[in-house]
Amino acid sequence: MSKNIKNNNIGKTKRSTDDLIDTAIAQQNDWMENRRNFARRFLKTLNIFARPNPKKEENINIEEPKKRKGLAAYWFPILCAVAVVLIAVWVAFFHSSSNKIVVVPPIEEPNIQVVVENPVPTFDIVRIEQEGNIIVAGRWLADNSVSIVVNGEIVATERTDKNGEFVYSPNRKFEPGNYNISLIGVEGNIKSEENVFVYVSEHGYANSVSLLMTEDGSTLLQAPTMLVDGDLVVSKIDYLDTGRIVVTGDSLPRLRVSLSLNDKYLGFARVSDYKHFGLGADVGDLKSGKEYKLTVRLHDGDGRTIAEVNHEFVMPEMTGDDDTYYTVRKGDCLWIIARNFLRRGVLFSIIAERNNIENPDLIFPNQNLQIPVGATNK
Numbered sequence: 385m386s387k388n389i390k391n392n393n394i395g396k397t398k399r400s401t402d403d404l405i406d407t408a409i410a411q412q413n414d415w416m417e418n419r420r421n422f423a424r425r426f427l428k429t430l431n432i433f434a435r436p437n438p439k440k441e442e443n444i445n446i447e448e449p450k451k452r453k454g455l456a457a458y459w460f461p462i463l464c465a466v467a468v469v470l471i472a473v474w475v476a477f478f479h480s481s482s483n484k485i486v487v488v489p490p491i492e493e494p495n496i497q498v499v500v501e502n503p504v505p506t507f508d509i510v511r512i513e514q515e516g517n518i519i520v521a522g523r524w525l526a527d528n529s530v531s532i533v534v535n536g537e538i539v540a541t542e543r544t545d546k547n548g549e550f551v552y553s554p555n556r557k558f559e560p561g562n563y564n565i566s567l568i569g570v571e572g573n574i575k576s577e578e579n580v581f582v583y584v585s586e587h588g589y590a591n592s593v594s595l596l597m598t599e600d601g602s603t604l605l606q607a608p609t610m611l612v613d614g615d616l617v618v619s620k621i622d623y624l625d626t627g628r629i630v631v632t633g634d635s636l637p638r639l640r641v642s643l644s645l646n647d648k649y650l651g652f653a654r655v656s657d658y659k660h661f662g663l664g665a666d667v668g669d670l671k672s673g674k675e676y677k678l679t680v681r682l683h684d685g686d687g688r689t690i691a692e693v694n695h696e697f698v699m700p701e702m703t704g705d706d707d708t709y710y711t712v713r714k715g716d717c718l719w720i721i722a723r724n725f726l727r728r729g730v731l732f733s734i735i736a737e738r739n740n741i742e743n744p745d746l747i748f749p750n751q752n753l754q755i756p757v758g759a760t761n762k
Contacts, residue, residue, distance in 0.1 A: 505567035510580040512592040516557035523548045529570035560586040607684040616691040630664040644679040658715035664724035670699045712751040
């Protein structure tokens, strides 16, 4: 009985295995059939773009599509070409990549040497410090010596660095007064083309002035930051029968003073190294008994007004005198006096003749001069 049971189990196991094999073969056949059907459908789809087969059986009645004429026959290539052109335009003009990485190989920097013909020492800054000492900075040839000259005497020699820069900063205090500073390159004894005029005020560094003097004029390096009484003083005002007004006074040296009458600009003049200025201008006939306002302004290197003196007066009646008088001050010359009073500096000989001056180049401070203003035409 046990044998029968064993044989029955073996038979059942064998039949189950056969069923699995048959099922797998059936599934494989179905998959192959589906694959063949897909291939047929795909080839049938592609057959739309293929030429018609002239060997078709006569019993198969397939209506041929109508042939297109002209550009319509080439719609697909034209569509592709237009698409390519549009993509190219978009890439060229509208598409920008924000993550462009450009690799540039390292390039050795060229060694450029600037050759300057006939180099001369130059100034960068000249400043008066609060303690009263003067700092001078400038440049010349690298690793060379530069001498600093103050009022014609060499006071120090400094060495330039690799960039050609130098600084002179003495510890000693400079007394109030005028100083002319220049530079000399030791190698070749080359003198600077520019000089610096320094005025150390007795009122301190805030009222001191530093001017760079060149052939084209002057440039203010340090302007007064605060003015006190006495920095701008009008000492005398002369109105001549010729319709000319002359103003004399004192101010900071080498700065500019301007003159206005009733807010009408008349001209300007430079203050001398000795702090004196004289300024003449034609104003025409001033009416007796009428009020006038005369304004004298002091300007810094940028043209800003840093001091102002206003003089209001009532014009008196003219006496008809042909002469006026002027007291010579330190730094004056007949040329400037003639320009202020007689309009033209070349008329200095008239003043020299009236005052019996044998040498027009030799006049003295506090000398009283008679100015023949009636000798010139109105």
